[in-house]
Structure formats: C-alpha cells, structure tokens
Amino acid sequence: MEHRYGGSQVSGRASRRGRSVAVAAITGAILLGTVASVDPGAQAAPDPINQAKARLAQLDEQTAKMQESYTEAQDVLDKAQKDLERSQKDLKAQSEKVSAMRKALGRVALSDYQSGGGVSTTTRLVTSGDPGRLLSGLATVQNVSERTTSQLQDFQAEQARLKSTKSQIEADHATIQAQRDHKAKLLADAKKKEQEAKSVLDRLTAQQKAELERRQAAEALASAGDTVSRSGGRSAGQPNAGQGQALIPSPSSQGGSSRAQSALSFALAQVGKSYVWGGTGPNGYDCSGLMMVAWGKAGVSLPRTAAAQYAAGTPVSVSDLQPGDLVFFYPGITHVGMYIGGGKYVHASNPRTGIKISVLSQHGAFQGARRFG
The missing domain is CATH 3.90.1720.10 (endopeptidase domain like (from Nostoc punctiforme))
Structure with a gap:
C-alpha cells in the first residue's frame, strides 16, 4: 500500500508540474501575442483614403503645370499665326514693289542703251533677269548716272526686305508646327493624368469615396476658417x-x-x-x-x-x-x-x-x- 501511495503521490506531483508547464506556456504565448500586437515597431496598413487624397492632389498639381504649358504654347501659336498673316501680306506687297522697281530699272537700262549706242554693263545686268547677278555686279557698274545708282541701291534694299520676309514666313511656319506638336503631346500626357485620377477614385468603394469627400470638406472648412481669420x-x-x-x-x-x-x-x-x-x-x-x-x-x-x-x-x-x-x-x-x-x-x-x-x-x-x- 505504501508503495502504491508513494507512486500515486509522485505521479500526482508530476501531473501537477505538467499542468503548470502547460499553463505557463499558454500564458507566455498569450503575453507574447499581446506584446506583438502592440509592438511600436509594427506598421499599420496604409489608409487607402488618405493615399487617394494625396495622389489626387499630386495629379492636380501635375495637371496644372501641363495646363499652364498648354496655355503658353497656345499663346505662342496665336502670335505666330498673326505674324504669319502679317508676313504674307507684307510678302505680297513687297513682291509687287520689287517687281515694279525691276521694270523701272529696265526702262533706265533701255534709255542707257539708246543714249550710249551700245549695251552697257548696267543694261546687261538689269536685263539678265537674274537679280542676284544684278546685285553682285553693282560694284562693277562705272558708267551709270547718279539717278540710276540711287535706284539700284533702293532696289537692293527692297530686294533684301523681300528675302527677309520670305525667311520670316518660313520661321513662322516652323513655330506654328512646333507649338502644335507641343500642344498635342501635352494634351496626350494630361489625358493620361486624368485617366489615372479616375482610376484612383474607381479603386475606392462607395463608402470610401464618401469618406474621402467628408475629409476633403472638413479640411476645406478648417482652411477657410484660417483664411477668414487672417483676412x-x-x-x-x-x-x-x-x-x-x-x-x-x-x-x-x-x-x-x-x-x-x-x-x-x-x-x-x-x-x-x-x-x-x-x-x-x-x-x-x-x-x-x-x-x-x-x-x-x-x-x-x-x-x-x-x-x-x-x-x-x-x-x-x-x-x-x-x-x-x-x-x-x-x-x-x-x-x-x-x-x-x-x-x-x-x-x-x-x-x-x-x-x-x-x-x-x-x-x-x-x-x-x-x-x-
């Protein structure tokens, strides 16, 4: 009996120790779980509403920059188109003026020929039909009258203006095309931003959209109160x-x-x-x-x-x-x-x-x- 009692007592003590160990293990696990749940180093899941609000604000700023660039390009384009219209009118008037001066010089050359009894250097230059050759050969003309020299110089100046006007028209065309291309690119990029903004909102549930509007409104009211108090x-x-x-x-x-x-x-x-x-x-x-x-x-x-x-x-x-x-x-x-x-x-x-x-x-x-x- 004594042996059995002793065995039972030992067995009971062992059983109680086992239960204590099990309880301690469970308690430790709970405590560890509790500590883990309040671990200050743990990061909470990002708030999708705040993320959406911040991203929409970024997209609005980026879009505003594109809008301003687009407006600047449009302004440059409008001015270039007006310049082109003005240059085209100038070209027509200048072409007519140069043509009239060329005819007048032709008459002077004819008079020079008839009075001189031969084909002078002036005559050959004017009647050649090559204005470039006429202008380059002006320095060689020795036998023209003072009046003819003045007319030739005027013709040279007007011919230079005509050439400048043609160059300006080419520059206007280039500017117009460049600004149109720039506007098209800005518009394409902006549409991508608009689509991204739509996607940001589409990812939110109806409840989250309502909360986003509530937060934006609350922030706006707080800001309004601050501005009113300042002003x-x-x-x-x-x-x-x-x-x-x-x-x-x-x-x-x-x-x-x-x-x-x-x-x-x-x-x-x-x-x-x-x-x-x-x-x-x-x-x-x-x-x-x-x-x-x-x-x-x-x-x-x-x-x-x-x-x-x-x-x-x-x-x-x-x-x-x-x-x-x-x-x-x-x-x-x-x-x-x-x-x-x-x-x-x-x-x-x-x-x-x-x-x-x-x-x-x-x-x-x-x-x-x-x-x-």
Whole structure:
C-alpha cells in the first residue's frame, strides 16, 4: 500500500508540474501575442483614403503645370499665326514693289542703251533677269548716272526686305508646327493624368469615396476658417451637404471695387461650365482664360497665362484679400482663381471637375495674390 501511495503521490506531483508547464506556456504565448500586437515597431496598413487624397492632389498639381504649358504654347501659336498673316501680306506687297522697281530699272537700262549706242554693263545686268547677278555686279557698274545708282541701291534694299520676309514666313511656319506638336503631346500626357485620377477614385468603394469627400470638406472648412481669420473677412456661404461644394455667394455684398465686382459676377456666372484646354469661352475656359475674360468684361486687360498675370498684378497679402483679387497656386505659378470672400475662390479647376468654387488653402499650393483695377 505504501508503495502504491508513494507512486500515486509522485505521479500526482508530476501531473501537477505538467499542468503548470502547460499553463505557463499558454500564458507566455498569450503575453507574447499581446506584446506583438502592440509592438511600436509594427506598421499599420496604409489608409487607402488618405493615399487617394494625396495622389489626387499630386495629379492636380501635375495637371496644372501641363495646363499652364498648354496655355503658353497656345499663346505662342496665336502670335505666330498673326505674324504669319502679317508676313504674307507684307510678302505680297513687297513682291509687287520689287517687281515694279525691276521694270523701272529696265526702262533706265533701255534709255542707257539708246543714249550710249551700245549695251552697257548696267543694261546687261538689269536685263539678265537674274537679280542676284544684278546685285553682285553693282560694284562693277562705272558708267551709270547718279539717278540710276540711287535706284539700284533702293532696289537692293527692297530686294533684301523681300528675302527677309520670305525667311520670316518660313520661321513662322516652323513655330506654328512646333507649338502644335507641343500642344498635342501635352494634351496626350494630361489625358493620361486624368485617366489615372479616375482610376484612383474607381479603386475606392462607395463608402470610401464618401469618406474621402467628408475629409476633403472638413479640411476645406478648417482652411477657410484660417483664411477668414487672417483676412478679417466674413463667411460667404456654407458648403453643400455631402458635396464639399460652396454655395455661390452674392458678390454685391462682399466689398471690393466696382470693376472687381463686375469681374467676379462674370466669373461666378460660369460656375458649372466645362474646363476647356486653351479655352476663353463662351462654352468653357481654362484657369487663366476665365480670369482674362472676366476682367476684360470689367474693362481691364490681363495677360493670357497665370504666370504672366501674377507678374502683372499688384501684390496683395492674405490679410488684405478682397473679392476680385486673383489667387495663384503651385510653385512656378501654374494655376489661378478669383477670390470671392470668406476664404473661397472661383476657378476653372481641371477637366475632371470644371469651373467651380473651392476653398483657399493656406498650406502648400497657395503662392500669393494679385489685384487689378
């Protein structure tokens, strides 16, 4: 019995030790799992909504740069086409002038022949039909009258102008073709950016899209409050529920000059229209085109591009912003809008969203403001 009892006691102690070891192992595993779950070195999965928001902001900046380059190319193209038209008119007039001078010189040569009793050097040069030979041989002409010398010199000058005009036409044609090619490439690249932006949104669920809009609206409201506090302005309406779009304010109650109010009224009337590359209305506009036309309606002539508008206006601080002031964005100045008041501005945003009202952000993209009129 004693032996059996002792064996049972040993066996019991061994069993209890086994259970303790098992419990300790399980507890350790739990503790290790807990520690692993709160490991400060572990990285959380990236937030797809924040990723989408950041990528869309990058694409907007890249697209704005392309838009400004496209507008600059269009401006150069327009000027080159006007130069070409002017050069073509000049060529016609100059060709007629040179032809008339050649006939007049022919008559002088004939007179020289009849009075001199022979074919002079002047006659041979003029009647050769080779203007180049005529001009190169002028230095050898010794027996022409003073009047003939003057006519020949005039002819030489006009012939040089004709040649210069032809060269200018060739240069205009080359510029036009280069700018057309440049515009086509920019447009193709921009369409790729637009497609990428669409893909970014398509990858989000409906719930994630709604959350993205909510975050963008919250960020916009916070930014608007900051801008209003800096400028001492008043709110110009609240965003539409669930859309992050500002209601169109009444510009007549916002202050600013009468010209600024006129320009702002026109710009606000374009809200909802399409963004058009190189557009100056009436069906659509690009960002600087909208500003140029709006201020043009108010009797103020603005340059064509955002960068040129930035350089032409009078600098305005954020604390002094008034309705009608132009606000500029991105390094290099590649986007422009018109301040409304209450931290908001109207602009031709991009092909994805068209002409709309947005909130002026004081971080990153905003570069400065300018006043006209």
